[in-house]
Structures are given as C-alpha cells and as structure tokens.
Amino acid sequence: MSGTSWYGRTFEIRLGPPGHGGFCVGRHEGRVVFVRHGLPGELVRALVTEDRGGSFCRADAVEILEASVDRVPSTCPVSGPGGAGCCDFAHATPAAQRALKAAVVEEQLRRVTRIEREVVVEPVAGYPADASTGWRTRVRLPVDAEGRAGMHRYRSASVIPDLRCPQPVPRAMDGLADRLWTPGADLVVTVDGDGVRHVVEVAPAETGGRGGRSGRGGGRAGRAAEDRRGRGSADRGSAGHGGRGRGGADGERPGSSGRGAGDSGSGRAGGSRPGRAEGFPAGPGRRDRPGGERRGDEPLAAPFDSGSASGGSVPEPGGGEGVPSRRQAMARRAAAHADRVEYVIEGTGRAVEYVAGRRWEVSSTGFWQAHRLAAQCYSDVVADWAGLSPGARAWDLYSGAGVFAARLAEAVGRTGAVLAVESARPAVADGHAALRDLPWVDLRADRVERWIGAHTVTPDAVVLDPPRAGAGRDVITALTAAAPDRIVHIGCDPASFARDLALYIEAGYRLSALRAFDAFPSTHHVECLALLER
Ligand SMILES: C[S@@+](CC[C@H](N)C(=O)[O-])C[C@H]1O[C@@H](n2cnc3c(N)ncnc32)[C@H](O)[C@@H]1O
Numbered sequence: 001m002s003g004t005s006w007y008g009r010t011f012e013i014r015l016g017p018p019g020h021g022g023f024c025v026g027r028h029e030g031r032v033v034f035v036r037h038g039l040p041g042e043l044v045r046a047l048v049t050e051d052r053g054g055s056f057c058r059a060d061a062v063e064i065l066e067a068s069v070d071r072v073p074s075t076c077p078v079s080g081p082g083g084a085g086c087c088d089f090a091h092a093t094p095a096a097q098r099a100l101k102a103a104v105v106e107e108q109l110r111r112v113t114r115i116e117r118e119v120v121v122e123p124v125a126g127y128p129a130d131a132s133t134g135w136r137t138r139v140r141l142p143v144d145a146e147g148r149a150g151m152h153r154y155r156s157a158s159v160i161p162d163l164r165c166p167q168p169v170p171r172a173m174d175g176l177a178d179r180l181w182t183p184g185a186d187l188v189v190t191v192d193g194d195g196v197r198h199v200v201e202v203a204p205a206e207t208g209g210r211g212g213r214s215g216r217g218g219g220r221a222g223r224a225a226e227d228r229r230g231r232g233s234a235d236r237g238s239a240g241h242g243g244r245g246r247g248g249a250d251g252e253r254p255g256s257s258g259r260g261a262g263d264s265g266s267g268r269a270g271g272s273r274p275g276r277a278e279g280f281p282a283g284p285g286r287r288d289r290p291g292g293e294r295r296g297d298e299p300l301a302a303p304f305d306s307g308s309a310s311g312g313s314v315p316e317p318g319g320g321e322g323v324p325s326r327r328q329a330m331a332r333r334a335a336a337h338a339d340r341v342e343y344v345i346e347g348t349g350r351a352v353e354y355v356a357g358r359r360w361e362v363s364s365t366g367f368w369q370a371h372r373l374a375a376q377c378y379s380d381v382v383a384d385w386a387g388l389s390p391g392a393r394a395w396d397l398y399s400g401a402g403v404f405a406a407r408l409a410e411a412v413g414r415t416g417a418v419l420a421v422e423s424a425r426p427a428v429a430d431g432h433a434a435l436r437d438l439p440w441v442d443l444r445a446d447r448v449e450r451w452i453g454a455h456t457v458t459p460d461a462v463v464l465d466p467p468r469a470g471a472g473r474d475v476i477t478a479l480t481a482a483a484p485d486r487i488v489h490i491g492c493d494p495a496s497f498a499r500d501l502a503l504y505i506e507a508g509y510r511l512s513a514l515r516a517f518d519a520f521p522s523t524h525h526v527e528c529l530a531l532l533e534r
Pocket of ligand 1: 367368369375398399400401402403404421422423424427446447448449465466467
C-alpha cells in the first residue's frame with residue numbers, strides 16, 4: 001500500500017467468499033478487504049472502518065448495489081454498519097447463514113489439516129431450520145457510563161444502549177432497558193430450564209476487585225484467581241458470544257468463586273435493586289447495594305461478541321483518535337475476567353438445567369451451553385460416538401458440570417469408570433451434586449494440562465470440549481500418548497478446531513466423522529464435533 005490509510009474511504013466492491021470472523025473477502029486496488037454486512041456475490045459500496053496498513057483492511061457494506069438472493073431484511077436492529085458485533089449474519093436466510101459457516105469450516109480444514117471434506121452445518125437438533133432468533137439462554141451485557149445496559153459496538157469498548165437483540169429467548173430482556181444499572185458493571189442474564197430468569201450484576205472491575213465489598217479475605221479471592229487461571233477465552237457463545245464468542249459475547253468466560261463447594265451462591269436479591277434515581281450513588285466504592293452478593297466465577301460461556309477478542313478495537317466512524325491499543329484491549333479483557341463481586345438482582349443466581357432427563361443446578365454466571373438445545377444435542381452425539389460398553393473407561397476433559405460425563409457414565413455402568421476434569425471449582429461442585437447417583441464418575445477440579453500428565457492408563461474413549469482457544473499441542477500430545485481408541489473433540493472456533501485436528505492427525509489418528517451445528521444463529525459462530533480414531 002502507498003502508506004496512506006484508507007480509513008473512511010468508500011468504494012464499490014464485488015464480494016467473494018466468506019472469511020472466518022463474519023465477513024466476506026473482496027479485492028480493491030490490489031488489497032484484500034474484509035467486508036461485513038454483505039454476502040458472497042453482492043456488489044456493495046464499502047466504507048473502510050479499519051486500516052492498520054499492510055495487505056488488508058476492514059470495511060462495512062453501507063449500501064447494497066446488487067443484492068444476493070440469500071439476503072433478507074436484517075432480523076437485528078442493533079448490528080449492521082457501525083453497530084454491534086454479535087449478529088454478523090442477521091441479513092441472510094438461516095440456510096444461507098449455515099452455508100456461510102460450512103464454507104468457513106471447509107476452508108479451515110483444507111488450509112490447516114489439508115482435509116478436503118464437504119461440511120454440512122445442521123440446525124441444533126430440535127431447533128427449526130428456518131429460524132435464527134430466540135435461541136440464547138445466556139447473555140452478558142455491558143453497562144455504559146449512563147447506567148444503561150447494551151451491547152458492545154463491533155471491535156470497540158463502547159456500548160450501544162439498545163437491547164433489541166433477536167438472539168435471546170423470549171422474556172430474557174424484558175424490563176432491563178427500563179432501569180439504570182451500575183456504570184461499568186456487566187449484567188448476566190440467564191433464563192434457565194425451568195423458564196426462571198436470573199439477573200446478576202457483576203460489579204465494575206475496579207470496584208469488584210479482590211477483597212471487594214465483602215470484606216472476604218484475600219485468601220478467598222486468591223483462590224478464585226488461582227482457579228481462574230485455567231480459563232480460556234470464553235468461549236462460546238458469548239452474545240458477544242463472540243463466538244461462543246467472545247462473548248461474543250465473545251469475551252467468552254473457573255474459580256471457587258469464593259464460595260464453598262455446594263454453596264447455593266448468593267442469597268436472593270430480595271427484589272429489585274433500586275435504580276440510581278432512587279438514591280443509589282453509582283460508581284466505584286458502592287458497597288451498600290441491597291440484594292445477594294457473591295464472588296464471580298467463570299465468565300459466561302457466551303457473552304455478546306463485540307469482535308474484540310479478535311484483536312484490538314477499531315476507530316469509531318469518523319474518528320480514529322483514542323482507539324484502544326492491543327495492550328489496552330488485552331487489559332480490558334483481563335479486567336473483565338478478574339475477580340468481581342456479583343449481585344443477584346432477580347432470581348436466585350442458581351440456574352436449573354436438564355439434559356437427558358438429568359437435572360443440574362449451576363451458577364447462572366458460570367458456563368452452560370448458550371443455545372437452549374445445545375447441551376442435549378451435543379451430549380447425544382457424544383454418547384453415540386464414544387461407543388462405550390459396560391465396564392469401559394472414559395475421560396471427560398474440560399467437563400464443566402459434567403454434562404458429557406453423565407452420558408459416558410451411564411454407558412460404562414458401575415463396573416466402568418469416568419474421570420472428568422474441570423478447572424472451575426463451582427462447576428465441579430455443581431457436577432458432584434448432579435451426578436451423586438453415579439459414584440463411578442471421578443470429577444476433579446484441576447487444569448487439564450496438569451491433570452493429564454499424571455494419567456497414563458489408557459481410556460477407551462475421551463471427550464474434550466476446550467475453550468475457544470482449543471486444547472493445543474501439550475494437551476493433545478499427552479492425550480494421544482495415552483492412546484484412547486476414540487476421541488470426541490468439540491470446538492466452537494473453526495480455526496482452533498482445525499489446528500487441534502491437525503495435531504491428532506500428526507499423532508496418527510484419522511478423522512472418521514464430523515458434524516457441525518449452527519449453535520449460534522445470526523452470528524458467524526459454529527460448533528464442530530469430530531470423532532477421531534486410531
Ligand atoms: C466450552 S466449556 C465446556 C463445558 C462442558 N463440556 C459443557 O458442555 O458444559 C469449557 C470448560 O473448560 C473449562 N476450562 C477452561 N480451561 C481449562 C483448563 N485449562 N483445564 C480445565 N478446565 C478448563 C471452563 O471452565 C469451561 O467449563
């Protein structure tokens with residue numbers, strides 16, 4: 001490039017195939033342009049929103065000159081050019097959204113593993129093929145300086161105070177826009193398997209730090225921080241989901257949370273917390289908030305994805321000053337994951353969930369699959385692919401509260417054994433309670449990287465569902481050295497999923513089955529499950 005930034009320029013561009021991250025790839029004057037809000041084949045007028053030099057820049061399709069037959073009126077009034085980052089594909093039919101994701105998975109497999117394979121992205125079992133809204137049971141909403149809950153602008157820390165997101169299940173957002181919240185806090189909203197809504201306000205990072213309001217000792221906070229070290233980037237589905245989002249909420253979100261195992265967490269809010277207008281000074285240091293309080297645990301599985309996980313923020317339209325650097329963006333993400341006090345505003349903060357007839361009660365701010373039908377869908381595939389018989393041995397790595405461990409345990413029976421590992425202590429405690437009738441499950445709080453080195457007895461099957469960043473070389477090297485016959489690997493990021501698959505193949509495993517689910521409709525995120533056999 002000439003050295004002159006294209007930031008703010010507009011030009012016509014014909015869009016090519018989708019790239020990983022919710023955009024289509026085009027070329028203009030010899031440069032690659034990643035264009036959001038368009039579809040393959042469309043001719044659009046693009047506005048450059050980010051240009052850091054080099055061979056590519058980023059743009060929004062601000063005018064559609066020749067529309068694709070797959071285009072529909074966007075189902076999301078909050079995303080779109082200059083808007084929020086979560087509903088990347090809300091302007092495409094659900095079938096076209098799935099085709100875009102399939103193309104991205106195929107391309108990642110081809111490029112990273114050299115596997116040529118047709119991928120079909122399926123609706124999550126039980127979810128209508130022609131729908132793309134009303135599926136999300138967990139959202140994490142940032143609160144702006146005025147106390148309004150909203151969504152992160154794409155690749156920005158700024159908050160759009162508009163809650164008309166089409167992703168959440170009905171009633172999830174009701175009334176949240178009618179009141180003010182603590183500036184800088186996050187709201188974690190969960191609608192559980194009984195239809196009960198839980199609203200938890202997570203204190204701003206600077207006021208909710210260790211030792212925060214509770215006066216609880218640094219020891220507890222210290223434990224929470226230690227537990228949290230195993231956490232990957234949240235993973236999934238973050239509405240913000242970033243991808244499983246980043247919460248994508250991407251900013252996707254173990255820790256004892258300062259609560260003892262089995263602690264029901266919280267105490268009720270005792271009704272709604274008054275808004276600021278009713279005399280609650282907002283801001284740092286407020287410690288007299290009514291309602292239950294608890295320490296934070298695992299970040300939400302699927303926060304709204306602002307795209308910030310993909311590296312830094314971008315200038316606001318028309319601006320360019322004050323753009324957070326990569327380091328600032330990292331610091332912001334670290335703060336978001338720091339030990340923060342939680343206030344239960346509505347519900348109990350304890351979400352009841354059901355999978356395959358089993359009941360879990362988990363922290364409403366901890367990890368659970370974001371799509372209302374995903375846990376059941378994946379656990380059915382896991383149970384099928386693991387191919388276990390009575391007396392067999394299995395591992396469930398990154399187990400959360402043991403959704404897959406329960407299915408494996410039912411297959412191996414009491415003469416078998418299931419070892420499960422999860423770094424978030426509250427999830428482990430919740431798993432112990434839900435699986436107490438399955439004493440042949442050994443669910444441990446540990447980091448997989450540490451645990452796996454000490455377990456060398458060959459299991460028959462292993463399921464692993466790591467955070468967005470994937471399992472990585474160290475874990476997969478240790479896992480393949482243990483030489484299980486079957487490995488079921490689950491990944492919510494096609495790039496890290498493909499990198500992990502390449503490591504299995506390098507270790508002598510073959511990909512014998514692959515399924516991909518549109519577990520995050522309207523977004524670019526997709527969940528992939530692979531069966532690897534020796
Ligand atoms: C994608 S979730 C899967 C949870 C579970 N399979 C489920 O479906 O509910 C990933 C889980 O890995 C945990 N985790 C993240 N990093 C870890 C690590 N290094 N060791 C163990 N667990 C980890 C997170 O706390 C989270 O519960």
